[in-house]
Amino acid sequence: AQSVTQPDIHITVSEGASLELRCNYSYGATPYLFWYVQSPGQGLQLLLKYFSGDTLVQGIKGFEAEFKRSQSSFNLRKPSVHWSDAAEYFCAVAPVKAAGNKLTFGGGTRVLVKP
Amino acid sequence: EAGVTQSPTHLIKTRGQQVTLRCSPISGHTSVYWYQQALGLGLQFLLWYDEGEERNRGNFPPRFSGRQFPNYSSELNVNALELEDSALYLCASGHSGGVADTQYFGPGTRLTVL
Numbered sequence: 001a002q003s004v005t006q007p008d009i010h011i012t013v014s015e016g017a018s019l020e021l022r023c024n025y026s027y028g029a030t031p032y033l034f035w036y037v038q039s040p041g042q043g044l045q046l047l048l049k050y051f052s053g054d055t056l057v058q059g060i061k062g063f064e065a066e067f068k069r070s071q072s073s074f075n076l077r078k079p080s081v082h083w084s085d086a087a088e089y090f091c092a093v094a095p096v097k098a099a100g101n102k103l104t105f106g107g108g109t110r111v112l113v114k115p
Numbered sequence: 116e117a118g119v120t121q122s123p124t125h126l127i128k129t130r131g132q133q134v135t136l137r138c139s140p141i142s143g144h145t146s147v148y149w150y151q152q153a154l155g156l157g158l159q160f161l162l163w164y165d166e167g168e169e170r171n172r173g174n175f176p177p178r179f180s181g182r183q184f185p186n187y188s189s190e191l192n193v194n195a196l197e198l199e200d201s202a203l204y205l206c207a208s209g210h211s212g213g214v215a216d217t218q219y220f221g222p223g224t225r226l227t228v229l
Binding site for chain 2: 041045
């Protein structure tokens, strides 16, 4: 069965510093990959997605992610964090052959931004 | 373009009661997905509807059910509520329900079962 692991439950970063959130997946084939962000009490907002092609994907709010097939990873990065980036971040995968089309989510990483 | 909308925002029910949650997809989207986000359990897939049909179901008991209407809006029904049903219920919509379908989420309905 497919699974998604986000090894870091919490990350604290200073405003202006860089941020990297880790995501590893276990799946029979390369799935579709997504990063979502959830602010407190809110729904999920799509940051970026990878379906195929260039392994470095640009998203909204200055985020980017890099797909590494050899490491089964899809890490999210931002060069300079803003206080408004404090939120919970979820990595998700979906099967390529649309076997049910459901998203499988990682456990999330909560990001705290220090002034 | 309006996003996915859900109603109500919050609900408080007691054990054994029944609840109906509603979702309106983004205009032009035909697929609706439901997820449960319970404390300590993370985000779990519940149901997928496309073109009015239930296409896939997560590992939830039959008391979780739903339907999709001709205008593609959807309802999630939960019967015989249990305390562990307390969660944020998220609805998402997508274009086609086919391959490479990106899901866009609504703000959720917070259900508290007492």
